[in-house]
Amino acid sequence: MNPKKFGATIRALREQQQISLRKFADKVGISPTYLSKVERDEFPPPGEKKIKEIAEALGQDPDELLALAGKVSSDLPAIIQQRPRELASFLRSAGELSPEDLAKVTKYVEKMKRQG
Amino acid sequence: MNPKKFGATIRALREQQQISLRKFADKVGISPTYLSKVERDEFPPPGEKKIKEIAEALGQDPDELLALAGKVSSDLPAIIQQRPRELASFLRSAGELSPEDLAKVTKYVEKMKRQG
DNA sequence: CTGGGTGTACAGTGATTAGTACACATGCAG
DNA sequence: CTGCATGTGTACTAATCACTGTACACCCAG
Incomplete structure (x- = not known):
């Protein structure tokens, strides 16, 4: 679908929970740099595993979030x-x-x- | 399923049609070297596109052949x-x-x- | 005994994927 | 005005994917 909404979406959700980028990056096991780029849709979304951790941390449906990323659970x-x-x-x-x-x-x- | 049957399967089918490896490689647009390794399951199966060409050339169901290769039509x-x-x-x-x-x-x- | 066709061994490559480390700039609390 | 947290720009990288080119050994026909 819209191939540029993944980052914006997770940024909005993260901000709703009031978690800093660094803390969140740490929680889902990626570098802050990378998360920053991903959230601004400057880098493509991460791999399946990380997306699932992100979904869990944000309380989202993993299949839905994977779809936003143009992927499908393996x-x-x-x-x-x-x-x-x-x-x-x-x-x-x-x-x-x-x-x-x-x-x-x-x-x-x-x-x-x-x-x- | 069986992750080592793709090559053996297409080799058998190719031999049934009496096509030489080189001719077949040419027909589906890959190098003979590569096909050789693939047919002996020494290399993993090719990408989706080539598998579909192989299926066509061998008169097989593409979805079935893709499944044998551990893939799914995109x-x-x-x-x-x-x-x-x-x-x-x-x-x-x-x-x-x-x-x-x-x-x-x-x-x-x-x-x-x-x-x- | 040579020339064409068969399959295969060896060695590499260009593109893509999924990230990282380090350094920097800005803001705000004490 | 220091010091710490915030997010970001620049510059890589290691691994995997999907293959290729060249050269070789074997067989058999003429």
Whole structure:
């Protein structure tokens, strides 16, 4: 989507929690320099692991934050690889579904899981 | 899955079509040296683009071949990023579904698409 | 016995990814 | 006006990725 909003987003959230850049960098295990550049979208977002730590520290959904960074949690590709044809074609269809229809599908799956 | 079967698989298929390594390398746009190493699983599989050309040249499903290579077609992550929460949670559920149940879900989606 | 085709060994490379260290400037508290 | 915290500019770097070129040994046809 918008490829330049990751940094701005996490900066805003960090400022809401009143944490200094250095403290936050330290908490998520990166250098302050790097975080500074990332927050101003001067550097691309970090790797998956760091993004997940950032999400945790900021109380955000990791998948959402990864998406903002133009990434996807690596367990999802791993799942797709188990059944490439079915899941690939599902996803390509799902891309065309309305949000409501997608919600129906999700409910359908939930039901199946409950029934075992 | 088996992280060392990609090369062996494409070598077998290539030999079935009776194409020489050099000709095949040329056809898919890589060097013979490289193909040789890849086919003996001495080098990791090539990038997505080349794998798709290989799939085409061998008449295989690209998603299947990509999966063998431990990869996923990049349009799928792109789709997931449109609705990270829903699709991530769907996939994590789908990972636990039996093949039959997954087939049911796929049919359900197909039906929705036909109905618009 | 040479010339073309087969696959392979060895050695490297250019681009990208995911960062780091060090030094600096500004502001504000005591 | 010192001293400490804040964020930032400059300059690298180590590792990985996705390959390539050159040269070689082998086989077989003519």
